[in-house]
Amino acid sequence: MRVLWFTNSSVDYQEHITGYNGGGWMTSLKNVLDKEKDIELGISFLLEDTEFKKKINGTTYYPVSHQSGILDKVISKLKYGNNLNKRFRNSDEQYVKKFVDVINDFKPSVIHIWGTEKNFGLICEHTKIPVIIHLQGIINPYLNAFFPPNISLKDFIIKDGLNPFSISKNRKEYNGWKYIADREKKIFRNCKYFMGRTDWDRILTEIYSKDATYFHCEEALRDEFYTALKWKPQKSNKAKIVTTISGPLYKGGDLLLKVANLLKKELDLDFEWEVYGIDNLQVQEKLIGINTSDVNLVLKGMGTSEQIRLALQTANVFVHPSYIDNSPNSVCEAQICGVPVVACNVGGMSTLIKNNVTGVVVPANDPYTMAYSIKEICTKDAIAEKISTEAVKAANKRHNRDEIVMNLISIYKILYDSQNS
CATH class of the missing domain: 3.40.50.2000 (Glycogen Phosphorylase B;)
Structure with a gap:
């Protein structure tokens, strides 16, 4: 044929x-x-x-x-x-x-x-x-x-x-x-x-x-993520958050700023947030009045699959802030590596993530619930490990x-x- x-x-x-x-x-x-x-x-x-x-x-x-x-x-x-x-x-x-x-x-x-x-x-x-x-x-x-x-x-x-x-x-x-x-x-x-x-x-x-x-x-998915070493809870006083997004406004760059601001100023979480795929959030900073450098966001620009794989394996949580999406491969890659995911419940996300089982979904434009969920995963190993185990099972079956x-x-x-x- x-x-x-x-x-x-x-x-x-x-x-x-x-x-x-x-x-x-x-x-x-x-x-x-x-x-x-x-x-x-x-x-x-x-x-x-x-x-x-x-x-x-x-x-x-x-x-x-x-x-x-x-x-x-x-x-x-x-x-x-x-x-x-x-x-x-x-x-x-x-x-x-x-x-x-x-x-x-x-x-x-x-x-x-x-x-x-x-x-x-x-x-x-x-x-x-x-x-x-x-x-x-x-x-x-x-x-x-x-x-x-x-x-x-x-x-x-x-x-x-x-x-x-x-x-x-x-x-x-x-x-x-x-x-x-x-x-x-x-x-x-x-x-x-x-x-x-x-x-x-x-x-x-x-x-x-x-x-x-x-x-x-x-x-x-990309080859590297099938063979990646599976994630384990990170033993560090500073939490590491990872995100991969592109530039359009609907991808939620503004939500990253709002959530990071809450984590730092209200929830007292010691963290660093690596963001791949973009090298600036100047428009969002201007529109909502929060600066990237003030809320521990590190914009890494385009990352290779190997760089992202390594970042995931040393992360506490993967966050997907998009206001609309079907089934983003970045979320699927995080799941198959076993990294707990927090994402906005939009588009096809509820098919990828069973809430509080294979990840956490929160309402779109709800920085409060997203920030709280991130801290829960970063500070409670039992919750993170349970999500990780179930996410790997689901992703391996889904992406065979x-x-x-x-x-x-x-x-x-x-x-x-x-x-x-």
């Missing part, structure tokens, strides 16, 4: 071309799928490259250029002016033509699209080959939670100051999100098959694609790569048979 992936990342392509080893959970899954002799895999992704396709070790890669030339940009600007929606639609149309070229060249039995965030899902209208979309982050509910409490659209637009260029850039970013959200609804309407792993993404499928068929399929691949192949076969019956 020939299976074509459309992915938001280049998986292991750049490792083969440049030697850069980005790793990643998709590479982990691909490595297991490569052992299946009945599957021939093609992978297409957005990446500036002169090659239309390149076959490496049995996998055919299709990098699709994601940059327009200067002339194309000028023509688009002249043709559509400031109408961003028309410019975005024109761009999508050009991409779809390239995606169709990839499909015609690879001739897949099944097309597997990873996520609704990009424009890959638009191909559902342009092919009769079975297409299934694996749900990742879902834009419409993300847009609903785009602004943290007490932060408005105006705050977002002027978050970088009153520079006209920055204001225009931020406004365009927000309008771009709205366009992508509308495009996502169209993708949901036109696709017959979806797969996911949480009650939340199943519910959203039923809302936006009422006649679609939904399959449950878990995700693999062999079972994931078996399930994935069975789904591919169902789709293929539906087309050829």
